[in-house]
Amino acid sequence: MALEPTCLALMALQLEQHANVQVLLDDQRPDGSWGAFGDDDESSGLTGLALLALNTLGVFPGPAARAARWLLDIKGREANWPWKWKFRTTDTHVRFDPDKFGWPWQPGTCSWVVPTSFALLALKQSFPCCREGKVAYRIQRSVEMLHDRACPKGGWNAGNGVVHGSPMAPHFDATAIALLALRSEPSNKLIDRSLVWLERQAHSCPSPWSLAWSILALDAYDKPIAPLQNHLETLSEPDETYDTATLAVTALALDCTTSGNPFEVVV
Amino acid sequence: MTRRAVLTGSTGIVTSNATSLPFLVPRYDHDRRPARSRVAILQATQYSEKLSAVLWDGLKLFNLDVTGKSVLLKPNLVDYTPDAEINTHPLLIAAASECFRRLGAGRVVVAEGPGHQRDTQLVLFATGLAQTLSEQQIPFVDLNRDEVAKVRLRADYSRLKHLWLPRTVLEADFIVSMPKVKTHHWSGVTLSMKNMFGVVPGVKYGWPKNLLHWQGIQQSIVDLIATVPIHFVIADAILCMEGNGPLAGTARRLDRIVLSDDPVAADATCTRLMGLLPERVPHIAETANFLGNLSPERIEPLITHPISPATPFQTVRDFEHLRARAGLAALALR
Numbered sequence: 001m002a003l004e005p006t007c008l009a010l011m012a013l014q015l016e017q018h019a020n021v022q023v024l025l026d027d028q029r030p031d032g033s034w035g036a037f038g039d040d041d042e043s044s045g046l047t048g049l050a051l052l053a054l055n056t057l058g059v060f061p062g063p064a065a066r067a068a069r070w071l072l073d074i075k076g077r078e079a080n081w082p083w084k085w086k087f088r089t090t091d092t093h094v095r096f097d098p099d100k101f102g103w104p105w106q107p108g109t110c111s112w113v114v115p116t117s118f119a120l121l122a123l124k125q126s127f128p129c130c131r132e133g134k135v136a137y138r139i140q141r142s143v144e145m146l147h148d149r150a151c152p153k154g155g156w157n158a159g160n161g162v163v164h165g166s167p168m169a170p171h172f173d174a175t176a177i178a179l180l181a182l183r184s185e186p187s188n189k190l191i192d193r194s195l196v197w198l199e200r201q202a203h204s205c206p207s208p209w210s211l212a213w214s215i216l217a218l219d220a221y222d223k224p225i226a227p228l229q230n231h232l233e234t235l236s237e238p239d240e241t242y243d244t245a246t247l248a249v250t251a252l253a254l255d256c257t258t259s260g261n262p263f264e265v266v267v
Numbered sequence: 268m269t270r271r272a273v274l275t276g277s278t279g280i281v282t283s284n285a286t287s288l289p290f291l292v293p294r295y296d297h298d299r300r301p302a303r304s305r306v307a308i309l310q311a312t313q314y315s316e317k318l319s320a321v322l323w324d325g326l327k328l329f330n331l332d333v334t335g336k337s338v339l340l341k342p343n344l345v346d347y348t349p350d351a352e353i354n355t356h357p358l359l360i361a362a363a364s365e366c367f368r369r370l371g372a373g374r375v376v377v378a379e380g381p382g383h384q385r386d387t388q389l390v391l392f393a394t395g396l397a398q399t400l401s402e403q404q405i406p407f408v409d410l411n412r413d414e415v416a417k418v419r420l421r422a423d424y425s426r427l428k429h430l431w432l433p434r435t436v437l438e439a440d441f442i443v444s445m446p447k448v449k450t451h452h453w454s455g456v457t458l459s460m461k462n463m464f465g466v467v468p469g470v471k472y473g474w475p476k477n478l479l480h481w482q483g484i485q486q487s488i489v490d491l492i493a494t495v496p497i498h499f500v501i502a503d504a505i506l507c508m509e510g511n512g513p514l515a516g517t518a519r520r521l522d523r524i525v526l527s528d529d530p531v532a533a534d535a536t537c538t539r540l541m542g543l544l545p546e547r548v549p550h551i552a553e554t555a556n557f558l559g560n561l562s563p564e565r566i567e568p569l570i571t572h573p574i575s576p577a578t579p580f581q582t583v584r585d586f587e588h589l590r591a592r593a594g595l596a597a598l599a600l601r
Contacts, residue, residue, distance in 0.1 A: 002412070002470060036471045037415065040431070045473065077481070093452070093583075105473025109481050112473060114385070158383055158474050164452045164583050166515035169348055173385055207389035243412055246388070 001027055001038045003046050007053040008248035011262045012255075014056055021057045024050060032066030033074075036106075045105040045112070047071060048119030055125045056262040068126050071119050072134050076101040076111025076145075095162040096149055102142040112159040113149060113174045116142050117181035124184060124265045146178050147190055154193030170197055172210030176217035180263040183220050195221055202228055208236045209246045212253035219256045220264045229254055290486075290549060294423040295493055295557045303567050304529030304560040305329060306536050310572040311505050312522045318362040322501070325526050326366050328569040331499065334371040339378050339439035340364060343447040343462045343503075345513055346384040347393035352508045352518045354390070355447045357399040359503050359524070363445060364405045378435050380410030380465050382475045383514065387411060408435045411469035422493035424486035424553070425479070436466045436495060444497045444530060448537050449508035450516060454484045455548045455586045456541065457513050458534040459500040459527075460492045467491070488550040492530060492558060500533035501526055504540060509580040519580060523572060531559025532566045542579025543589040 001023055010021060027034055033043035034050045051067040054060045077083050079101035087098045102116025120142045127135045151161045155170025156178045162168065175198050182191055195218070202214040211232050215225050236250050252262065309325045311318060340363050342355035364375045377400060384390050387409045391397035400407050413433035420427060436442065444459035451457040464487075467476045479487035502525040510516035521540055527533035531554045538545035545551045545561055555561035579590040 004470065039417070040471065044471075093585075105477055106471075109473070109477040112477070114474070158385075163515070164511045166511050168514070171384060171386070172389070205389075206392040207386050209386045210389050243409070245412070 002244075003027075003034050003036050003044055003050060005244035005248065007046070007049045008245050008252070010053050011056045012248040012251040014262070015259060021054070021060070024053060025060065025063055028063050028066065032063075032068075032070035034067075043070070043074070043107055045074075045103050045107075045115030046118060047074075048103065048115060048117075048122040051122035051126065052118060052262065055122065064126060068123065071103065071123060072138055074103060074107055075138075076104050076116075077108060078110050093164050094160045096160055097144075100141060100144040100148040102145040110159065111142075111145055111149075113146065113156045113178055114158075116145060117174075117177040120146070120181040121177075121263060121265060124181070128265075143182065143185060146182060150178075150190050150194070153197070154190060155197045156194070170194070172198070172201065172205060172207075173213040176210075176213035177263075179217040180220055180265075184265045195223070199223060203231065205231075206235070208232060208250050211235060212246070212249040215253040216249075216256055216261055216263055219253075219261050225257070229257075290424065290489075290553045293556065295489075296421055298557045300555075300557060300559055300565075301529060303565055304527060304532035305567045305569050306529075306532050306571075307526040307569040308536065308540070308571045308573060309524040309526065310522060311524050314356045314358045314505060316358070318358050318524075319365050322359075322362045322524065322526075323366050323369065325524065325570065326370070329499075329526065329528055331370060331528075333367060333441050335373040336440035337374045337376070337438070338367045338372040338441045338443060339376055339436060340367075340443050340445055341436075341462065341465060342377065342379055342396075342445040343457070343465065344379045344381050344387075344390050344394070344396070346381065347390050348514065350518075351514065351516075352447065352449070352506045353514055354394050354396075355445045355503045356505070357394060357396040359501070359505075360396065360445065361399045361403050361405070363443065363501050364403060367443070372441070376406045376408055376435065376439075378408040378410050378413075378433070378466075380413075380433070380467065380469055382464055382469070385411075385469065385474045408433070410435065410466050411474075413468065415468050415471065418494060420490045420494045422490045422557075425482035425490045427478070427482055427487070427490060430491070430494070431468060431471045432495065433466060433468055441498045442496060443499045443501060444533075445501045445503065446537075447508070448502055448504040448521065448525075448541065449512035450510060450541070450543075450580055450582050450586070451512050452583045452585075453480065454488065454550065455582065455589050456534070456538055456543065456551075458537045459497055459502060459530040460488050460534055460550060460554065463491050463495060463497065464488070466495060485549040485553075489553050492550075492554055497530040499526070499528055500530050502533060502537050504537060507541070507580070509541075509582070511583055517581075521574065521576075523574070526569075529559040529566075531555050531561055535561040536566065538589075539591075540574060540576075542576040542591055543582070544591050547589050 078098040102111040157168040535545040
């Protein structure tokens with residue numbers, strides 16, 4: 001079992017009887033995390049996506065609580081003081097504030113936009129109200145991190161907006177997933193700029209994965225998505241679709257207006 | 268090349284990257300250097316259908332035996348930015364595929380796991396490679412999402428001990444690294460050896476493959492190359508990148524394709540073509556101690572169209588110590 005395609009496929013099949021959540025529950029590690037695939041002996045930063053899948057598929061208080069606890073304990077390595085000091089003093093080629101951190105792809109490395117966004121979304125869904133203590137702190141820090149690491153003209157790249165003085169160009173999926181994670185935040189210029197970028201670029205996007213994520217984000221912000229869904233249908237041939245994760249996120253994007261958008265956070 | 272020289276060359280990196288400790292102690296299992304390595308520097312001034320003929324003439328000189336073998340072409344696909352020379356050109360990949368088929372390969376597959384862009388298909392579409400692969404009926408494997416197996420590393424510079432690696436790579440008989448010749452803001456240069464970061468699966472290590480950065484980029488390159496053999500190199504040095512590579516640099520023309528049966532010799536040669544000093548690139552210098560040849564005395568030039576850049580490639584400030592005085596690097600190519 002590979003974690004990302006399994007989670008996305010289960011979410012896409014949420015209304016079908018095929019959605020066997022047991023495969024996901026069976027692979028949860030004792031510490032509450034998931035590995036990137038079945039045999040993986042380490043935790044994956046996509047544990048946030050697994051928690052999102054659990055939230056979508058029903059009520060699983062024990063596994064969900066363990067996953068949330070793991071997420072609350074794991075943070076990007078830049079959040080630890082020796083590295084914070086290093087990034088403030090000697091290693092300043094990447095423009096970012098290490099006080100603002102989120103989640104890494106795997107423990108022991110820096111925070112990156114995609115795992116941070118999934119974890120932020122999952123925590124917001126898991127704790128819809130009365131956020132206090134560590135939950136409130138981690139949500140606040142990761143919101144700040146996403147603002148800090150954005151590209152100068154809006155949108156998000158893998159992790160940083162400026163490297164060695166050069167602005168980075170946004171990626172569709174990172175921008176879309178970050179926007180989904182920030183949906184319940186007050187509107188601001190960065191979110192507006194990023195939405196404008198995504199809306200403009202999505203129409204010429206040649207790839208199902210990127211277009212599907214763009215649709216899910218724009219749908220969450222109540223933007224018109226019907227033309228983009230039509231475009232996605234022309235791009236996607238199920239027989240030729242690249243991998244399960246792409247097929248699943250395509251299905252989610254095509255069905256989000258009728259079956260709901262599992263990446264939305266109630267505002 | 269002495270260890271003192273490696274240390275000297277590493278100084279800039281050490282100050283900028285705390286995990287890139289110098290290579291103080293050898294950490295490899297045994298010396299696997301060939302007695303001599305072969306390199307061909309081919310002239311090619313544009314990306315066109317003519318590349319097949321140029322490449323064929325060059326490859327014939329090596330008498331490669333790939334009959335019935337599964338050949339894996341590993342291009343350098345990182346991300347897509349319009350007009351930026353980031354990725355190995357699709358026409359060179361197609362030419363390589365055609366040549367290896369002509370040489371009798373049992374199967375030729377193109378495989379890559381982009382280190383920056385999660386949407387591999389987007390890179391294939393945007394660069395035009397998807398269309399080329401379709402027209403030539405060349406299969407592609409996304410190494411970021413391939414099945415994986417846990418592999419013990421055959422050197423121990425990064426202290427990683429093991430990596431999960433794609434089965435497509437582990438099961439290939441003959442691996443061809445096809446880098447885009449570029450400077451790199453963390454590793455100095457990105458050539459055939461750094462290109463192999465693309466075989467490390469994103470599904471496990473993320474985008475970028477950040478664990479390799481934390482364990483030391485130079486060290487991780489050495490461990491990876493000690494473990495995953497590169498059997499041949501076809502380097503795209505027609506249009507290159509200088510400055511803030513691998514993504515945000517500027518285009519620089521060399522009009523060359525570099526072939527070699529030794530990745531260390533290939534990277535040393537490409538670095539010299541860039542007007543930079545390979546002895547000062549830690550991963551090239553260290554692999555020259557046990558995997559391949561850096562010294563011009565141990566590199567046999569089959570064809571050379573060397574050039575002597577009036578100005579060495581621009582680098583970011585941390586790697587300015589790689590830049591040779593005018594003509595110094597080119598002397599080693601003669």
